[in-house]
Amino acid sequence: MLTGSIVALVTPFTSQGNVDFTHLEGLVNWHVEQGTDAIVAMGTTGESATMSHDEHVMVVSAISELAAGRIDVIAGNGSNSTSEAVHLTERMTHLPLAGFLNVNPYYNNPSQRGLMAHYRACCDASDLPQLLYNVPSRTGADLQPEQVAELATLPNIVGIKEATGDLTRVAKLRELCGDEFILLSGDDPSGCKFMLQGGHGVISVTANVMPAVMKKMVSAAVAGDADQAYAYDQQIASVHAAMFVQANPIPVKWALSLMDKLQPYYRLPMTEPELAQQHHIEQTLKQAGLI
DSSP: OOOEEEEEOOOOBOTTSSBOHHHHHHHHHHHHHHTOOEEEESSTTTTGGGSOHHHHHHHHHHHHHHHTTSSEEEEEOOOSSHHHHHHHHHHHTTSOOSEEEEEOOOSSOOOHHHHHHHHHHHHHTOSSOEEEEEOHHHHSOOOOHHHHHHHTTSTTEEEEEEOSOOTHHHHHHHHHHOTTSEEEEOOGGGHHHHHHTTOOEEEESGGGTOHHHHHHHHHHHHTTOHHHHHHHHHHHHHHHHHTTSSSTTHHHHHHHHHTTSSOOOOOTTOOOOOHHHHHHHHHHHHHTTOO
8 A cells, every 4th residue: 555656746736826626636537547556645746845734634635535545645744843743643644544654854853762752743643554754855864774773663654765865775774674664765766776676666756747657667666577667767767857957846847737737836935947947847748758
């Protein structure tokens, strides 16, 4: 339920800045049709940092309802404030979710004791499984494998989204956390190699625009078919690069707007790409046959 090709779903907005539920429905249905294994709702790519708690819960609720059991839904529940993370977890635990994605507390730079207390409180707030989310480029703090192993002793902590791009961590995490601990890549360019070294899937930005090919690549990589996995990965390598020419989710939302999947609206401080980046994204999508 928490493995395979998982999309870090964008949140469409209207020109008035409200959640665009019409396009959201279209995205959910598209991922079901394309074979995506699960949706992460209200993660980094969903612009969760710009959403109120009410909006956050509303979007997760809507995606869960739209999914209607056809695709698993994982909800972002993290915060730099433990009380806020617990509050979000409590408000969403009744929803039909496969689990939660809990980002490492940002800005505060807590001690190991503080980290343990933070995640323990989140685990106490729900019986659902929870994935750690290590993204030091966003949080300013890097969960080391030894820390992950200690956190993995907590109830409900079943895996990690590892977004450092450091492939040496796969073997170390397997060694320290065991074969049952779920290892997901959160770095699209290195995701294929991550899985071929023992990872169980990806939580992907690129899957927003190329879900079917991403699914095929993930399936091949998890099965250990390196030749097939690399062949699919080569098809999407240029798209991987284009999706990170500026901070996520700026490029991917622009790409989806070119594909007529949503309107190109963001929540400040996110804004549309610079003109040169717009042209680059458009050219990349044309070369990939997406527009």
